[in-house]
Amino acid sequence: MAFKGKSKNSKGNRVSNIPVNKNMTKNDYNKVNDGVFVYTGAISVAQLSKELNVPATNIIKFLFLKGKMVTLNQTLDDDLIGEVCLEFGYDFKKEKIVSEENFEDLEIVDDAKNLKERPPIVTIMGHVDHGKTTLIDTIRNSNIVATEAGAITQAIGAYQKEIKGKKITFIDTPGHEAFTQMRSRGASVTDIVIIVVAADDGVMPQTREAIDHANAAKVPIIIAINKIDKPGADSERVKQELMALNIVAEEYGGDTIFCEISAKKNIGIEELLENVLALAEMQELKANPNRYAMGTVLEAKLDKGEGAKATLLVQNGTLNTGDYVVVGAAYGRVRRMTNEYRAELKIAGPSTPVAIIGLTEVPVAGDKFMAFPTEKQAREIAEKRKLAKTKEELKSSNVPTTLEGFFEQIKEGEIQELPVIIRADNQGSAEAVKGALLNIQVEGIRINVLRATAGAITETDVLLASTSGAIIFGFNIRPDANVRKKAEEEKVEIRLHTIIYHLTEEVEAAMKGMLKPTYREQILGQAEIRKVISASKIGKIAGCMVINGVIKRDASCRLIRDGVVVYEGKINSLKRFQNDAKEVAENFECGLTIENFNDIKEGDIVEAYEMVEVKQ
Numbered sequence: 001m002a003f004k005g006k007s008k009n010s011k012g013n014r015v016s017n018i019p020v021n022k023n024m025t026k027n028d029y030n031k032v033n034d035g036v037f038v039y040t041g042a043i044s045v046a047q048l049s050k051e052l053n054v055p056a057t058n059i060i061k062f063l064f065l066k067g068k069m070v071t072l073n074q075t076l077d078d079d080l081i082g083e084v085c086l087e088f089g090y091d092f093k094k095e096k097i098v099s100e101e102n103f104e105d106l107e108i109v110d111d112a113k114n115l116k117e118r119p120p121i122v123t124i125m126g127h128v129d130h131g132k133t134t135l136i137d138t139i140r141n142s143n144i145v146a147t148e149a150g151a152i153t154q155a156i157g158a159y160q161k162e163i164k165g166k167k168i169t170f171i172d173t174p175g176h177e178a179f180t181q182m183r184s185r186g187a188s189v190t191d192i193v194i195i196v197v198a199a200d201d202g203v204m205p206q207t208r209e210a211i212d213h214a215n216a217a218k219v220p221i222i223i224a225i226n227k228i229d230k231p232g233a234d235s236e237r238v239k240q241e242l243m244a245l246n247i248v249a250e251e252y253g254g255d256t257i258f259c260e261i262s263a264k265k266n267i268g269i270e271e272l273l274e275n276v277l278a279l280a281e282m283q284e285l286k287a288n289p290n291r292y293a294m295g296t297v298l299e300a301k302l303d304k305g306e307g308a309k310a311t312l313l314v315q316n317g318t319l320n321t322g323d324y325v326v327v328g329a330a331y332g333r334v335r336r337m338t339n340e341y342r343a344e345l346k347i348a349g350p351s352t353p354v355a356i357i358g359l360t361e362v363p364v365a366g367d368k369f370m371a372f373p374t375e376k377q378a379r380e381i382a383e384k385r386k387l388a389k390t391k392e393e394l395k396s397s398n399v400p401t402t403l404e405g406f407f408e409q410i411k412e413g414e415i416q417e418l419p420v421i422i423r424a425d426n427q428g429s430a431e432a433v434k435g436a437l438l439n440i441q442v443e444g445i446r447i448n449v450l451r452a453t454a455g456a457i458t459e460t461d462v463l464l465a466s467t468s469g470a471i472i473f474g475f476n477i478r479p480d481a482n483v484r485k486k487a488e489e490e491k492v493e494i495r496l497h498t499i500i501y502h503l504t505e506e507v508e509a510a511m512k513g514m515l516k517p518t519y520r521e522q523i524l525g526q527a528e529i530r531k532v533i534s535a536s537k538i539g540k541i542a543g544c545m546v547i548n549g550v551i552k553r554d555a556s557c558r559l560i561r562d563g564v565v566v567y568e569g570k571i572n573s574l575k576r577f578q579n580d581a582k583e584v585a586e587n588f589e590c591g592l593t594i595e596n597f598n599d600i601k602e603g604d605i606v607e608a609y610e611m612v613e614v615k616q
């Protein structure tokens with residue numbers, strides 16, 4: 001499946017990589033197209049029957065005769081879907097829906113006119129002691145580009161060498177372990193493999209392994225017969241031995257490039273590199289520099305001074321400092337990019353390895369990365385990926401996210417477990433709430449505490465709750481506006497309490513299917529304290545800005561500091577300028593006092609609420 005990005009950004013007119021599926025939308029899957037049933041995953045007998053226009057009983061009967069008992073709503077795996085399709089005269093095809101969540105699978109197809117030649121990416125492999133490290137060092141240190149000579153290098157996992165005005169990118173880690181490890185993570189970065197064979201030792205077990213790995217990855221091989229300076233060197237023998245492995249030199253009618261070198265004495269290195277370029281030219285390696293970068297993490301570590309530091313190999317597009325990148329489920333802003341000579345780069349085009357800092361987490365080598373023009377995009381995509389990951393981990397089915405919904409499902413016998421997330425003002429109370437909840441004994445149902453931690457409720461909590469069907473209990477804390485909005489979007493219920501037994505009572509009632517809330521609190525609005533004014537008679541007056549909703553005189557209120565409820569009480573007086581006010585709306589200033597409470601600070605939030613009756 002191919003996607004084309006769409007132009008988004010003016011900065012260098014790079015094209016965004018966000019997958020935009022031109023051909024099919026989600027609704028186009030699980031449908032018959034031209035006699036082919038295109039599907040994306042497990043599908044039920046009922047659904048398949050509908051799409052193939054075959055009575056479900058026929059499908060069930062057919063599978064029954066094959067020895068498979070299935071019911072109408074049972075989902076079928078790939079094999080069964082295939083068998084059913086063929087039986088009823090359809091071809092079938094499984095497609096993967098590629099989206100931001102799994103951009104690893106995204107196959108970018110660039111218009112030929114946007115493609116530019118890019119440097120080949122080379123990995124050096126071979127048997128131990130045959131000279132891989134020496135070759136890497138010799139190439140790195142050879143003064144092919146005079147200006148780079150004498151520069152202090154840093155090991156970033158890869159480096160570039162320029163020869164005859166063209167660049168070659170070398171992956172630093174020799175040996176096939178790193179290569180295979182990358183491949184096992186689905187990353188293919190190498191265009192050409194140089195296999196080093198010592199002329200005095202010949203083909204050895206790891207030579208064979210290296211060949212197998214290169215073949216498996218369908219990457220062309222160049223053979224570097226090394227140590228030709230040694231007295232016992234016998235290049236012909238090496239060629240004969242390799243012939244037995246189907247690696248045939250051009251002079252013997254084959255198509256593999258052989259170079260005779262001495263890595264130690266710097267003989268034949270330039271010819272080797274020229275051959276790499278020649279092979280690269282034949283491969284027509286190209287990329288589109290005018291799109292946002294995408295590629296693979298080669299190395300990553302936590303640097304004491306600089307935080308997460310990763311070497312990214314740009315495989316397509318161009319990476320700029322200031323770009324936002326998503327790696328795995330983490331994201332960050334490229335704060336600084338350096339090359340292997342510690343030189344700072346502002347841009348890194350295709351095939352360039354760069355060490356970057358600015359990621360929030362240390363990624364794993366082999367992870368794919370993708371750059372985005374805005375932080376919002378990167379954050380949203382990272383969140384989606386985190387969510388997809390959590391979903392994958394939880395593999396949860398359809399469960400309710402409200403307490404009422406929960407007991408509905410208990411009644412229907414659909415669930416036996418109530419997943420909850422607990423947030424409290426400190427770890428001690430989080431544990432206390434957890435303990436109290438786990439103590440509730442209702443036959444047939446148990447409480448599953450997914451998380452019980454101190455601190456404000458976060459958007460991640462909401463996402464976790466949404467994927468696992470959990471209810472969030474906040475104890476002595478209040479969610480901020482963003483979190484509340486997210487919870488609304490995700491239809492996650494947040495229940496807030498300041499007294500443990502109220503909380504446990506409520507849960508127990510729900511578990512017994514007796515939850516009958518008659519009153520429920522309704523938040524009126526929030527005001528932020530901008531200034532604290534001391535008045536000798538009255539005490540402390542909070543000079544506020546109403547940041548959302550309205551604040552009403554005589555409403556119940558709570559004082560929130562850093563997401564934690566510090567006090568619960570009532571609003572005592574409310575003024576607009578010098579005049580008493582009944583209510584003050586959003587974006588207006590007001591002065592207020594809280595009954596019997598003076599310990600207010602700038603930055604505190606006053607949240608006003610009312611209790612409203614809930615109709616049964």
Ligand code: GDP
Nearest residue numbers: 127128129130131132133134227262263264265
């Ligand atoms: P690796 O295990 O494949 O990385 O091999 P090394 O690069 O560590 O080399 C193993 C040994 O062979 C070292 O002692 C090198 O100095 C030596 N060596 C590597 N290349 C050459 C060469 O071209 N000629 C000679 N004489 N020795 C070499």
